[in-house]
Every structure is written in C-alpha cells, then in structure tokens.
Amino acid sequence: MVNMKRINTFVAGLAALVSLLFLMACDSNSGAEDEPNEIVAERVTDFAADPFVGFVDGRPVGTGKYAFFSLQTGLEIDAADSASTAWDIALQGTNMIVNGGSSGPGQGGAQVVEGIFEEIMEAPATGWVVDSDQGTAIVAGSGNGWYNYNPASMVVSPMPGRVLLIRTADGRFAKIKIISYYRGAPETPTAESEARFYTFDYVFQPDGSRSFL
Amino acid sequence: MQPRQRKGDSAQFVATRCTILYRFDSISQDTTRRPYQRLLTVLLRPVGLLCAFILTSHSGLAQEKDTPPDSIWTIEMPVMVITATKNATRLSEAPILTRVVTADEAKIQGALRMSDLLAELTGIFIVHDHGAGVQLQGFDSAYTLVLLDGEPIIGRTAGTLDLNRLPVSLIEQVEIVRGPSSSLYGSEALAGVINIITRRPRAGLRVSSSVRFESNQTTDLSSAIEIGGEKIGGRIQVNRFSSGGYDLTPNIIGLTAPGFSDYTLAGRFTFEPSDRTLINTNVRIARQSQSNTLGFKDGGTIFEFTEEADREDWNVSPRVRQRIGNNLIATAKGHLSSFSTRSILAAVTDEGAPDQINFRQMYRKGELQLDLILGSQHLLTLGGGFISESVTTERVTGGRRSNEDKFVFGQHQWLPFDWLHITTSGRLDAHSDYDTRISPKLAALFIADKSTRIRASVGSGFKAPTFQQLYMDFTNPVAGYSVVGATDIDAAIQRFEDLGQIQFFLSDLASVGEIRPEKSFSINLGVERELGERLSIELNLFRNQVRDLIETLPVATKPNGQNIFTYVNLNRIFTRGLDTDIRFRFDDHWSFGIGYQFLDTGDKEVIDEIEAGSLFKRVNGRDRRVRRGEYGGLFNRSRHSGILRITFADARRGLTAALRGLYRSRYGLGDLNGNLILDDRSEYVPGYLTLNLTVTKTISNSVSGQIGIRNMLGETNVEQIPSLPGRLVFGGLSIELAR
Structure with a gap:
C-alpha cells in the first residue's frame, strides 16, 4: 500500500514536473495567440449506476448490473453492447470497471493517481493496470480506490486529490474526477441522500496523445 | 471540603514524618468521630512513618479511649485518598495529583448520575456514544478505567462505559487520578482512573429517602438504610431512575432520546472480628430497560420498528484485610461481575421474526496485596492475581470466548526527606491472547514549602484489545462486508477462501503481525499552591503519546465487492495540554x-x-x-x-x-x-x-x-x-x- 502510494506520488510529481516544464516552454517562446485553449472538462450529472430498485428483507437492493459509458461520445451505452468496444468505463454502485482485460474486449486500463485534476496535464506512459480476476484496475473498497466511506455518517465521498486516469477501449486517454455519488450532487450528502447517481468531470483527448491540453 | 484541610495540615507539624497514613478501611469522610480520633492519635505522635502505619491500621477501641476528646481536632480531618497508590494517603501527599469530589459537593451540585457529577470537572467531558462516557486528557472513554471501591466496572459498548449506570447517591467520594496508572491497575488505565468510593456503614441507625422530579418525566427515587455497631455494619440502598425521554425532531419517527427505567440495588457490609481483621463485601445489581420506535419513510411507505433494549449488571466483591505482625498488612480481594445486554428490533409493519442481539460478559478476579513497612522511610506494596473473562454473543466465533490475564505488581514508596516522596511502581500482565505487557511508572512529590507542592510523573499505560477486536465474527447483512477479530482472522480467511469468497487480497497478513495492546508514554507535571487562607491554584501540564492504536484494516475483497476487515495496530496519536483550577473563598458565604x-x-x-x-x-x-x-x-x-x-x-x-x-x-x-x-x-x-x-x-x-x-x-x-x-x-x- 505504502509503496503504491509512493509510486503514485512519484508519478504525480513527475507528471507535474513535465507539465510545468512544458508550460514554461510555452510561456517563453509563444505569443498570446498560440496559448493553449482553456480545457473545459465535460460534466456528467446523475449517471445512474444501478440505483436501488426496491427492498429485500428491508434492505435496499439494485439489479446488480453495470451501467456503461463512452468517454468519446459522452453517452451512456446500452448494456446490450457490453461485449463491444463501444464503452470505456462502467459503474455499478461503488464498483468501476474499464473495457479491457477480464472486463471487456478493448484495450482499456486505468490508474488512480494522487494529484489535482486540473493540474494533471498528461497521462503517464507507465503504471496502467488492467482488470483481471485479481481485482479491478480501479480498486474497490473504501480508502483503496476512488472513495472513502465514513461509517459515522454512512456517506460515500470521493477522495479529494484522487484522479482516475483511463485508457479507453481504443487506447486513447482520459482523466476523470468524481464529484458526487448522490443524486443532485448535494453539497453535504447524508445517509438519506439517493445513492448510486454519479456526477463526474472528465477530459478526453481525442487525438490519441497523452496530453490533456 | 478544601478549607477544612487547613487545620489538619497544621497538626502535621507534630507528626512530621507520619506521611503515609494507613487505615484499615480505604478512606473516610465519615462524620462519626471514630476515624477522626484514630487519626488524631497518629498525628500527635512524632514517631515516624511506622507509627502512622501501625496506629492507623488499628481499628481497636483501646486507642480511641486514650484520645483526648478535643472537638476542634476531630473536625479537622484531612482528606484521604487511595487510588493513586492502592493504599490510603492524605490527598495533599498523594504522589499523583488526585481530584476528589465528595458526597457533599455532589449534593450541592444536585447531581443524580455519575455522568452529571463528572461533567462539571475541569478537563472532563461527557461524550455520548452508546452511553455517556468520559473524555479525560483528550482520550476517549475506552481509555479511562472506572472503579467502584477499587474494582473495575465492566460492560462497555463501543468502548464507552455508560456513567449513567451509576447513581451518585452511592458515593462517599470520587477520586480522579490523571495520567496512566497501568503500573498498578493494568489495562484501560491509560488516561487515568476514576474510583467511586461508596460510603462505609457508619455507627448507629440511619434511614434516608429522597425523591426528585425533573422535566421530561424524569423521576429519581432513592432510599437507604444503614446500621453500624462495634464489629458489624451494613448499608443497603435502592434507587429507581426513570425518564420519558425527549424528542428534538418531531417530524422524524421515534424519540431523540428514548425513555427508560433504571434500578440499582447496592449494599456494603463490614465485619471487624478483631482489631487486626476487617472483612468488607460490596454487592450491586442494576437493571435498565428502554424502548423506542424507529422508522423511516420511503416514498409513501413508512417502515416502522420497535426497539427494546435491556441491560443487567451485577457484582459481588468481598475483601479481607489482615494485619500480620507490626509491619505487614495482607489484603485478599475477589471480584465477580457480570454485564449483559439484549436488544430486540422488530418491524411493526410485517410479521417477520424480530432481530435479537444478546451479549454477556463475565469477569472474575482474584488479587492479593501485601503492604510492608521497611524502616521509617519505605513502604513496599506487592501484589498479584488473575483475571478471567468470558463473552457470550452471536457475534463472536463459536458464540462464546474466554481469556485469562495473570498479573503481578509492585510499588515502592520512599521518603528520603520530609520534602521528597518518590514512588516507583510497575506491573506485568501476561495475557492468553496478546503479548505480555510491562507497565512502569515513576512519580515524585516535592513539598517545596507548607503551601506549595510540585508533582512530576512519567509512566506507561496500556489498553488491551477488546473482545470485539479479538473475537468478532460479523457480516453486515445490509452492506455485505465482514469483520473478523484478530485472533480468528487467519482461520476465517481460510474459510472464506475455501468457499470461494475471496476475490483478491488487499493486505499481507503475515506482515501485520500479532495484535498488541495499545500503549502510551506520558508525562505529567503539576504545581499546587495555596496563596494565603483563601486562594488556591493548581496547574498541570500533560503529554500522552499513544502508539499501536487498534484500527480496522481491509484484508481482502469479496466477490460482492465488499471487504473483509480485521483489527491491527496502526496509528500513533498524541494528546497534550494544560489544565488549571483556581479556587477563591471570598468570605464565609461566597466562594x-x-x-x-x-x-x-x-x-x-x-x-x-x-x-x-x-x-x-x-x-x-x-x-x-x-x-x-x-x-x-x-x-x-x-x-x-x-x-x-x-x-x-x-x-x-x-x-x-x-x-x-x-x-x-x-x-x-x-x-x-x-x-x-x-x-x-x-x-x-x-x-x-x-x-x-x-x-x-x-x-x-x-x-x-x-x-x-x-x-x-x-x-x-x-x-x-x-x-x-x-x-x-x-x-x-x-x-x-x-x-
């Protein structure tokens, strides 16, 4: 775990350094007209990831099925296409899979890095993990992957300072920041908030490069 | 209580070296004359520590008859405390600063339950988490040992020992010792020790009764009968405490605090067959029941549940103290205690079987303590014993678990000079389910002058892993995660693996190692000073460093995406600070x-x-x-x-x-x-x-x-x-x- 963290810090640091150098280079030799466009992240709101449909023995339950999403089109993909490369990431409750390895036919992979979403300017060359029967690339469980579960308030919160880097089904790159796990993305969700509705920001690089600029 | 000490202290001129006072019974704030006279005999004889020990350990009437019946002296009884050293000492000479709250102070405050009483002390907070627990020196309730006449009160829920369980009417005084005391008491005495001293039966016959009504239909009824003769004494008390509860959120189903009724029956019996022997027995049985309605709305449907929670605890604690020769006192103590809870959650709207959780804890302890006088400067205390505990609940592997702790402790009180007392103590706990623990402590008291005392201590405390942390075996039916105690995790992982219930591992258990007690290292430094007749100031600095805090660690992930957790030693925390108490008596009326x-x-x-x-x-x-x-x-x-x-x-x-x-x-x-x-x-x-x-x-x-x-x-x-x-x-x- 500690090692993993160190590597993540190292990767994040390296990414930050590379991007800083890049920025400085831009600043020093380019005019105002060449400034990179301000990247505006796309926002997806209330993406239903198998919300509760009823109660069994007084417990809320969902259908157990993943909801699929294409980072390229920004649209939900029908579950019927789950065996294709049409989708990049799929969500079910707090679980996340990417289209590759044991989860799909694509080249999909992922890594969760420590850092600030807006400051991550490039996808790293190494560190990619593919879903397998040893676990998903975005590790499940509180404190392991993208979220913290607070047993006192019974609330799932996205871990600040964690960015999901995704290699899409066709090998391109995207970064994702989870905003909320609850419908309407309430400022301070409670145990009563409607869970399994994701709000997230993402930047997809269509040109196939690692850059997020 | 404070001003009273003054004249008593002046009597100390006479008995310069009678510093460790030793009495048969723990302490006394008694208003009967017997103990005062006994003490006075000591104070007037300048023959050193030995005299104090021997004479005060006498309960013989012979001495009392020799005592001049001087009414002024008999009023000026110094406050005696026992918790800091396990033998009776003057409050002013306790090597560890002890705060004392007397029954009189409790009465002036109008406190009903122990939690009310302690809430009004500097540096103590009552924290409500599965009961009203105490926060001391920045530690959670789980880190303070609570004693009743020197024996532990058992039954913690989520670490909290609910102080609402104990009526204030039981007490003669409460002693609060801050800083670790594991060197005498073992586990849990990390932040400090709270010792609730009950009233020893006094001479004569007394009958008392009280009634109190409070908002929220809160009622308290108390009665006691007390009989005391030359050799035999007894006190029996009954208390009923009930409340209708209250509701701060009328739009939510159920009360914010449910109503309850609580009964306590307590007794203390003493028998002194001779002036060398004292037999004392404490018994207590307490019962509480509460009920509440819980519920939530989902769309138009209302799901409603009733929750019934019962609690019962009792203890029987006999103690025999025997003087052997002139320099030795032996005390044998037994403590048998039980704590059980039952909660039943039933859905109002459907016919399904109610969800019932039972918990029962048994605690047996035997202890022998020897107090030995060596010369005029040394008092040696040696002791040892065993504790055997068991827990019976659906949520532990096998339904019932037990463990054993064997311990020895020693304490050396040394008075090289009138102005310096040095107390060294240590205890070894050998437990069946975790590592052997040694807890040392060193404390010094400097009596700088008649009105200034400086205390310094360094020591180590520990807290044993709880039943939950050792033996829990629980899978949450709603969320699907599992929690397994540290002693059973290897077997449980094997079981999960055999059932194909492990998707992949998250932590390497081999690298985690065996569970250890949580340990602290603490420093306390205090100054106590009286400025004239009316003003007194106390200032204390403390620093506690705790390592090996036990927390949950996810070990593996199940196919349902949920984790299997166990308990491991992880974090290090610290608490540090200062507390001060200033008391000022303006005149006879105002303070x-x-x-x-x-x-x-x-x-x-x-x-x-x-x-x-x-x-x-x-x-x-x-x-x-x-x-x-x-x-x-x-x-x-x-x-x-x-x-x-x-x-x-x-x-x-x-x-x-x-x-x-x-x-x-x-x-x-x-x-x-x-x-x-x-x-x-x-x-x-x-x-x-x-x-x-x-x-x-x-x-x-x-x-x-x-x-x-x-x-x-x-x-x-x-x-x-x-x-x-x-x-x-x-x-x-x-x-x-x-x-």
Whole structure:
C-alpha cells in the first residue's frame, strides 16, 4: 500500500514536473495567440449506476448490473453492447470497471493517481493496470480506490486529490474526477441522500496523445 | 471540603514524618468521630512513618479511649485518598495529583448520575456514544478505567462505559487520578482512573429517602438504610431512575432520546472480628430497560420498528484485610461481575421474526496485596492475581470466548526527606491472547514549602484489545462486508477462501503481525499552591503519546465487492495540554472556582501525510493539498474549555446556591469533505455554554429541599448534539433520620 502510494506520488510529481516544464516552454517562446485553449472538462450529472430498485428483507437492493459509458461520445451505452468496444468505463454502485482485460474486449486500463485534476496535464506512459480476476484496475473498497466511506455518517465521498486516469477501449486517454455519488450532487450528502447517481468531470483527448491540453 | 484541610495540615507539624497514613478501611469522610480520633492519635505522635502505619491500621477501641476528646481536632480531618497508590494517603501527599469530589459537593451540585457529577470537572467531558462516557486528557472513554471501591466496572459498548449506570447517591467520594496508572491497575488505565468510593456503614441507625422530579418525566427515587455497631455494619440502598425521554425532531419517527427505567440495588457490609481483621463485601445489581420506535419513510411507505433494549449488571466483591505482625498488612480481594445486554428490533409493519442481539460478559478476579513497612522511610506494596473473562454473543466465533490475564505488581514508596516522596511502581500482565505487557511508572512529590507542592510523573499505560477486536465474527447483512477479530482472522480467511469468497487480497497478513495492546508514554507535571487562607491554584501540564492504536484494516475483497476487515495496530496519536483550577473563598458565604483546559491532539500518521503533501481537500469544487494549520486534530476535542463556579452558602439559614457555567470551544464532529480528517470549518460543532443552577435549603434537621435548572440558557443543537436536551427544571426533597 505504502509503496503504491509512493509510486503514485512519484508519478504525480513527475507528471507535474513535465507539465510545468512544458508550460514554461510555452510561456517563453509563444505569443498570446498560440496559448493553449482553456480545457473545459465535460460534466456528467446523475449517471445512474444501478440505483436501488426496491427492498429485500428491508434492505435496499439494485439489479446488480453495470451501467456503461463512452468517454468519446459522452453517452451512456446500452448494456446490450457490453461485449463491444463501444464503452470505456462502467459503474455499478461503488464498483468501476474499464473495457479491457477480464472486463471487456478493448484495450482499456486505468490508474488512480494522487494529484489535482486540473493540474494533471498528461497521462503517464507507465503504471496502467488492467482488470483481471485479481481485482479491478480501479480498486474497490473504501480508502483503496476512488472513495472513502465514513461509517459515522454512512456517506460515500470521493477522495479529494484522487484522479482516475483511463485508457479507453481504443487506447486513447482520459482523466476523470468524481464529484458526487448522490443524486443532485448535494453539497453535504447524508445517509438519506439517493445513492448510486454519479456526477463526474472528465477530459478526453481525442487525438490519441497523452496530453490533456 | 478544601478549607477544612487547613487545620489538619497544621497538626502535621507534630507528626512530621507520619506521611503515609494507613487505615484499615480505604478512606473516610465519615462524620462519626471514630476515624477522626484514630487519626488524631497518629498525628500527635512524632514517631515516624511506622507509627502512622501501625496506629492507623488499628481499628481497636483501646486507642480511641486514650484520645483526648478535643472537638476542634476531630473536625479537622484531612482528606484521604487511595487510588493513586492502592493504599490510603492524605490527598495533599498523594504522589499523583488526585481530584476528589465528595458526597457533599455532589449534593450541592444536585447531581443524580455519575455522568452529571463528572461533567462539571475541569478537563472532563461527557461524550455520548452508546452511553455517556468520559473524555479525560483528550482520550476517549475506552481509555479511562472506572472503579467502584477499587474494582473495575465492566460492560462497555463501543468502548464507552455508560456513567449513567451509576447513581451518585452511592458515593462517599470520587477520586480522579490523571495520567496512566497501568503500573498498578493494568489495562484501560491509560488516561487515568476514576474510583467511586461508596460510603462505609457508619455507627448507629440511619434511614434516608429522597425523591426528585425533573422535566421530561424524569423521576429519581432513592432510599437507604444503614446500621453500624462495634464489629458489624451494613448499608443497603435502592434507587429507581426513570425518564420519558425527549424528542428534538418531531417530524422524524421515534424519540431523540428514548425513555427508560433504571434500578440499582447496592449494599456494603463490614465485619471487624478483631482489631487486626476487617472483612468488607460490596454487592450491586442494576437493571435498565428502554424502548423506542424507529422508522423511516420511503416514498409513501413508512417502515416502522420497535426497539427494546435491556441491560443487567451485577457484582459481588468481598475483601479481607489482615494485619500480620507490626509491619505487614495482607489484603485478599475477589471480584465477580457480570454485564449483559439484549436488544430486540422488530418491524411493526410485517410479521417477520424480530432481530435479537444478546451479549454477556463475565469477569472474575482474584488479587492479593501485601503492604510492608521497611524502616521509617519505605513502604513496599506487592501484589498479584488473575483475571478471567468470558463473552457470550452471536457475534463472536463459536458464540462464546474466554481469556485469562495473570498479573503481578509492585510499588515502592520512599521518603528520603520530609520534602521528597518518590514512588516507583510497575506491573506485568501476561495475557492468553496478546503479548505480555510491562507497565512502569515513576512519580515524585516535592513539598517545596507548607503551601506549595510540585508533582512530576512519567509512566506507561496500556489498553488491551477488546473482545470485539479479538473475537468478532460479523457480516453486515445490509452492506455485505465482514469483520473478523484478530485472533480468528487467519482461520476465517481460510474459510472464506475455501468457499470461494475471496476475490483478491488487499493486505499481507503475515506482515501485520500479532495484535498488541495499545500503549502510551506520558508525562505529567503539576504545581499546587495555596496563596494565603483563601486562594488556591493548581496547574498541570500533560503529554500522552499513544502508539499501536487498534484500527480496522481491509484484508481482502469479496466477490460482492465488499471487504473483509480485521483489527491491527496502526496509528500513533498524541494528546497534550494544560489544565488549571483556581479556587477563591471570598468570605464565609461566597466562594468562586475557575477551571480551564487547553488541549491539543492529533494523529501522527495524518500529520505525516499532510507534511508529505499527500492529503487533499476539496474547496469550491477544486482539490488542493491540506495545510498543516488546517488540521484540527482528533474529532470531538475542544481546544479550550472552562468552568466557572459561584457558590453561596449560609449555614445559619441552611441555604446553599451553586451556579456553574460550563463552556467548551468548537470541536470536530465528523468528516464532510471526503478526506476523513478534521480540516474544514464546516466539520466543527460551534462552541457553547451551559449554565446550571442548584439551590438547596435545609428545612429541618432531617429534611432538605432542592430546586434547580440545568442548561438555563436552553442551549440545543438538534443536528449536531442530540444529547443536549434543552432546559431542564427539577425539584426534590430528601429526608434522613438518624439514631
């Protein structure tokens, strides 16, 4: 775990350094007209990831099925296409899979890095993990992957300072920041908030490069 | 209580070296003359420590007859304490600073339950988490050992020992020793020890009764009968405490605090067959039952449940003390105690079987203690014994588990000079389910001059892993995660693996190692000074470093995506601060007290992460690194807190009025921004003030009345402090007949 963290810090640091150098280079030799466009992240709101449909023995339950999403089109993909490369990431409750390895036919992979979403300017060359029967690339469980579960308030919160880097089904790159796990993305969700509705920001690089600029 | 000491201290001139006073019974604030006279004999004889030990250990009437019946001297009894050294010492000469609250003070305050009483002491907070627990020196309730006449009170829920279980009417005095005392008491005595001393049966016949009514249909009824002769004494008391509960959120189904009724039957019996032998037995049985309705709405459907919770605990604690020769006292103690709870959750709307959880804990202890006088400067205490505990509940592997702890302890009290007392102590606990633990402590008392005392101590405390941390075996039926105690995790992992219930591993158990007790290293430094006749000041500095805190660790992930957790030694925390108490007696009527505590706490791993830049927070939708200055330390700790007491007493008219203001500054309630630490303004409960007023009037020799208002300002915080019920008004009468 500690090692993993160190590597993540190292990767994040390296990414930050590379991007800083890049920025400085831009600043020093380019005019105002060449400034990179301000990247505006796309926002997806209330993406239903198998919300509760009823109660069994007084417990809320969902259908157990993943909801699929294409980072390229920004649209939900029908579950019927789950065996294709049409989708990049799929969500079910707090679980996340990417289209590759044991989860799909694509080249999909992922890594969760420590850092600030807006400051991550490039996808790293190494560190990619593919879903397998040893676990998903975005590790499940509180404190392991993208979220913290607070047993006192019974609330799932996205871990600040964690960015999901995704290699899409066709090998391109995207970064994702989870905003909320609850419908309407309430400022301070409670145990009563409607869970399994994701709000997230993402930047997809269509040109196939690692850059997020 | 404080002013009384003064004349007693002047008697100390005579008995310069009679510093360790030793009496048969633990201590006494008794109003009968016997103990006073006995003590006086000691004080008037300048023959050193030995005399103190021998003479005070006598309960023989022969000595009493020799005593000059001087009424002035007999009133000036110094306060005696026992907790700090396991043998009776004057409060002023206890090597560890001990705070004492007497039954009289409790009465002036109008406290009903132990939690009410302790809430009004500097540096103590009552924290409501599965009961009203005590926070001492910034530690959770789980880290303070609570004793009843020197024997542990068992039965903690989520670490909290509910102090509402104990009626104040039991007590003669309460002693609070801060800092680790594991060197004498073993596990749990990390933040300190609270020892509730019950009243020893006095001579004659006494019958007393009291009744009190309070808002929220709260009623307290108490009766006691006490008989004492030359050799035999007994006291039996019964208490009924009930409440209708209260509801701060009428739009939510169920009460905020459910109603309950609580019964306590307690007795203490003494038998002194000769002046060398004392047999004492304490018994107590207590029962509480409460019920509530819970529920939630989902769309148009209402799901309603009834919850019944019962609790029963009892103890039988015999003790024999025997003087052997002139220099040795042997004490044999037994303690048998049981604590059980049962809760039944039943759905109102369907016919399904109710969900019932049972829990039962048994505690057996045998202990032998020898107190040995060596010359005129040394008092040696040696002891040892065993503790055997068992737990029976559905939530442990096999349904029942037990373990055993064997222990030895030693203490050396050395008085090289009149102005220096050095106490060294240590204890070894060999436990069946975790590592052997040695807890040392060194304490020094400097009597700088007649009015100044300086105390310094360093020591180590420990807290054993709980039943839950050792033996739990639980799978949450709603969420699907599993928690397995440290002793069973290897077998459980094998079981899960055989069932194909492990998807992949998250931590390497082999690298985690065997579970160990949580340990602390602490330093306490205090100064106590009397300035003239009217003013006294106490100032204490403390620092506690705790390592190997036991926390949950996810070990593996199940196919349902949920984790299997176990308990491991992880974090290091610290608490440090200062507390001060200033008492000022303005005149015969008015007196004032001011208490203040500064407290700083933190988790070292969190600080390391912040310093490494790997802990973030989300501010206005954007993440950034947490700054060191934003970290507010552990949750539920107020940086500043204070108490102001104004007391008016008119002995001629039999009137006492006590106004107390209790302030605590803001404290962290829980994480809201996803990083699980306290680092944002919104995560704090704002500071607040409660004012309590109690007025007591003696109506006749045997009857007194009391009225009061608790939380006069009507402070409430529905969302964040549901345990604060708002303004409460009470009134009561008590009667005591003595012959």
